[in-house]
Structures are given as structure tokens and as C-alpha cells.
Amino acid sequence: MTDVSPWTTNPDPHAYPPANGSLADLLERVLDKGIVIAGDIKIDLLDIELLTIRLRLFIASVDTARRAGIDWWETDPALSSRAARDALAEENARLRAELDTLRDADAATDPATDVPERVG
Amino acid sequence: MSGTRRDTVTYAFAVTRACPPADALAAEAGHDGGGPLRALPAGRLWLVVQDVPAQAFGGDRLTARLNSPDELESCARAHHRGVEAAARQGAVVPFPMATMYLDDRNAVQAVTDREPSLCALLDRLRDRTEWAVKVHAAEASAASGGAGDAAGAGATGGRDYLSRVSARRRTVREEHEKALAAAQAVDHELRRYAVAATRHRRQSEQLTGTRAPQLLNAAYLVEDGRRADFARALARLAADRRHPAVEISASGPWIPYSFARPEREWHGSCQEARA
Structure with a gap:
């Protein structure tokens, strides 16, 4: 089967992709092409191929997951900054709860543990 | 500020x-x-x-x-x-x-x-746009190796097995060569309608998400006046029964990112820019 994108139905000369081009096509162009005139701010980009592969895998997994009704990418801290914040908040809450438990336990056992020390 | x-x-x-x-x-x-x-x-x-x-x-x-x-x-x-x-x-x-x-x-x-x-x-x-064209090996040719294996499964003996394996390898290689030649032919034909052409790094299977290897990842700079001709050539190639080994996909018009490069590089851009 041959896949020719529906660009032929787009007569507007000023409408540009990525409406029908893939994200990899877009990255290939905006990251790697265009005339380079030295900017003041340098950024250290990984290999374009690596970046695009990473993005492609991310999108592929999101698509697959969505079809399966899974939304792990929204809760995986490595993939979402919002999830990262949620994870931090969650960890914070858990640690506070643990701390409270320990404090309570400590307060309850304090007299018992103190006595032998003072005596000893 | x-x-x-x-x-x-x-x-x-x-x-x-x-x-x-x-x-x-x-x-x-x-x-x-x-x-x-x-x-x-x-x-x-x-x-x-x-x-x-x-x-x-x-x-x-x-x-x-x-x-x-x-x-x-x-x-x-x-x-x-x-x-x-x-x-x-x-x-x-x-x-x-x-x-x-x-x-x-x-x-x-x-x-x-x-x-x-x-x-x-x-x-x-000015008055030119970029078109992205990719050619992939047809999925069917990638699968054809397996069919021969199943058909010959009844045969016994090491020698038979080895000859089947080498025959299958030969078929795979021949099909790949045929597909590569078809991709070259597509590129050659499309260049006739473009003022410049360049090749991008072929995208890996990991990147495209398909099993079919990418044979050509090209960009063509097309004069607005020849856009219809280019589109027709593309449609013709896609329907061409002489190229059953490949699948062609295209997107455009793109802002000519791939052709925004200094003059000294531009003149050489009809050659392959990057293997």
C-alpha cells in the first residue's frame, strides 16, 4: 500500500505543516536546519537523532497506552514535570506521616527508655 | 529591558x-x-x-x-x-x-x-517551498522470507536446511537491492521537478515506528509554478506498478528549512548532503 499524505487537497500556499508531516520531520528541520547565525546563548543539544528517537518512543508509548486506557505517562516523574511535582508532594506527605508516627512512638516509649539510662 | x-x-x-x-x-x-x-x-x-x-x-x-x-x-x-x-x-x-x-x-x-x-x-x-519525501521498503517484502521457511518445513536433513537458509538470504538481499534501486529511481524522477534536492539522514526503524527500513529521506525545493507537476509526478510514482518493493510518503509544503543554508553549501545541495 502506498501512503501519500493528503497534501494534494491543500491548495493554500501559506498553510505549512506539521499538519501532515510527522513530528520527527519537524524536529529534523527546526533543530538541525535553518541558517545558523551565532546566537549569544549557547545550548548544548544532544544528537538530534537521539532527541527525535526519544520523542518518537515517548509518543509511540503514549499512543499505545492511550489505546489500552493507561495513563502512566501522567504519573511517571521521568516523563512529566507535573507528575514529578505530584511525586514530590506525595513523598513529602509520606515522610511527614512517618515522622509523626515516629514522634508519637518516641513520646510513648520515652519514659521507659529514659529510666534505665538514668539508673545505669 | x-x-x-x-x-x-x-x-x-x-x-x-x-x-x-x-x-x-x-x-x-x-x-x-x-x-x-x-x-x-x-x-x-x-x-x-x-x-x-x-x-x-x-x-x-x-x-x-x-x-x-x-x-x-x-x-x-x-x-x-x-x-x-x-x-x-x-x-x-x-x-x-x-x-x-x-x-x-x-x-x-x-x-x-x-x-x-x-x-x-x-x-x-522566494516562491519556492520544500517537500519531504520518504521511501520505505514495502512491508510485504520483509515478510516474504518467512513463507518459504514454512513451506519447506516438511523437508529433512541438514543440507536441505542450509540450502533453504542461503536461498532465503539471497532473496532478502535481492529484494533489498531491488527496493534501493526503486528508491533511487523515485529520487531521480522527483529531482526533475525540483530546483534543488537534499537528503536527510535516514530515519531509523526506531524513529519511524515501522519495521520497514527507510531507503530515502529526501527534501525537494519546488518552484510554486511547478508544484502541480511535482505532485503529479509523486502520485504517478506512488501508483507505479514497477515499484512494488517500496512505499512512498510525502508531506508539504514546508517552509524551506532544509534549503536555508549558506551560498557555498547551496550550490552543492543537489548532491547528497548527508549519507
Whole structure:
């Protein structure tokens, strides 16, 4: 089967992709092409191929997951900054709860543990 | 800008000859957290820029953000939107993503320093658009090796097995060669309708998400007046029964990112730019 994108139905000369081009096509162009005139701010980009592969895998997994009704990418801290914040908040809450438990336990056992020390 | 410590930096999208309409620029969102898109006069040219927060776009911070897939995507799309807004009024020379200056003055200086070559490039890109064409080996040919194996499964003996294996290898190699030749033929034909052509690095199967190997990842710069001819040639090639070994896909018109390069490289661009 041959896949020719529906660009032929787009007569507007000023409408540009990525409406029908893939994200990899877009990255290939905006990251790697265009005339380079030295900017003041340098950024250290990984290999374009690596970046695009990473993005492609991310999108592929999101698509697959969505079809399966899974939304792990929204809760995986490595993939979402919002999830990262949620994870931090969650960890914070858990640690506070643990701390409270320990404090309570400590307060309850304090007299018992103190006595032998003072005596000893 | 106020004070010595800058809150924003000047992010440059593209250069044009005519000042892009202010409403078209204002309507584009640009980068998250940035100001409205603006056009700066730079000699005979115009530079489309946006003030973006220095904190989010400073070197290390931006590098870290671009390593996150969703931020990379949103940044790339924002860049493309800015270039697109600049292109409303004619030819543009796009800059690569993340071309930034400490202030407007530096940005304008960078453009005026290169005014003659940018003007020449704008002339070459005027009324021309880029078309992306990919050729993949047909999925069916990748699977044909397995059928022979199943058919010969009843046969016994090591010698039989080895001859089957080597026959299958030969078939696979021949099919690959046939597909490569078909991809070359497609490229050759499309170049007839283009003023320039260039090849991008072939995308890996991991990147395209298909099992079929990519044989050609090309870009063609097509004159607006020949666009219909190019499209017809593409449709003809796609329907051509002589090329059953390959699948052709195309997208466009693109802003000619792949052809925005210095003059000295441009003349050689009809050759393969990158294996």
C-alpha cells in the first residue's frame, strides 16, 4: 500500500505543516536546519537523532497506552514535570506521616527508655 | 529591558524582506511564558523575535528542558509557529530552534552583519517551498522470507536446511537491492521537478515506528509554478506498478528549512548532503 499524505487537497500556499508531516520531520528541520547565525546563548543539544528517537518512543508509548486506557505517562516523574511535582508532594506527605508516627512512638516509649539510662 | 540583570532574552525565529503584518504576529502564541511576537527592522530586512524568560531559556535550563519529550515537542512547535507567522508576507530564512540573543541590539547586529548573504538566500527561496519525501521498503517484502521457511518445513536433513537458509538470504538481499534501486529511481524522477534536492539522514526503524527500513529521506525545493507537476509526478510514482518493493510518503509544503543554508553549501545541495 502506498501512503501519500493528503497534501494534494491543500491548495493554500501559506498553510505549512506539521499538519501532515510527522513530528520527527519537524524536529529534523527546526533543530538541525535553518541558517545558523551565532546566537549569544549557547545550548548544548544532544544528537538530534537521539532527541527525535526519544520523542518518537515517548509518543509511540503514549499512543499505545492511550489505546489500552493507561495513563502512566501522567504519573511517571521521568516523563512529566507535573507528575514529578505530584511525586514530590506525595513523598513529602509520606515522610511527614512517618515522622509523626515516629514522634508519637518516641513520646510513648520515652519514659521507659529514659529510666534505665538514668539508673545505669 | 531594565537593569543590568536581564529578565528576558531575544529569541529569533526568522528573517524576512517585508515586515510581517503586526496582527499575524500578535495572533501567534510563540514560546510559553514569552511576550508577543515582534518584528525588528534590521537594515533592509526584518527579524521576527520574541522576548522569552531568561530563566527558562538560559543555556543549562533550556538543555534540561529539551531533554524532556513534551517540552521538546512544545518548543519545536512554538518555533515552527513563529517561523510560520514570519512567512505570511513572503519568503523567510528560518533560524534553527533556540537561536537567542541577550538583547534586540545584538540580534539586529547579527542579521545586519550578514545582510548580503541573507538577501541572496531570500531571493533563492522566494516562491519556492520544500517537500519531504520518504521511501520505505514495502512491508510485504520483509515478510516474504518467512513463507518459504514454512513451506519447506516438511523437508529433512541438514543440507536441505542450509540450502533453504542461503536461498532465503539471497532473496532478502535481492529484494533489498531491488527496493534501493526503486528508491533511487523515485529520487531521480522527483529531482526533475525540483530546483534543488537534499537528503536527510535516514530515519531509523526506531524513529519511524515501522519495521520497514527507510531507503530515502529526501527534501525537494519546488518552484510554486511547478508544484502541480511535482505532485503529479509523486502520485504517478506512488501508483507505479514497477515499484512494488517500496512505499512512498510525502508531506508539504514546508517552509524551506532544509534549503536555508549558506551560498557555498547551496550550490552543492543537489548532491547528497548527508549519507
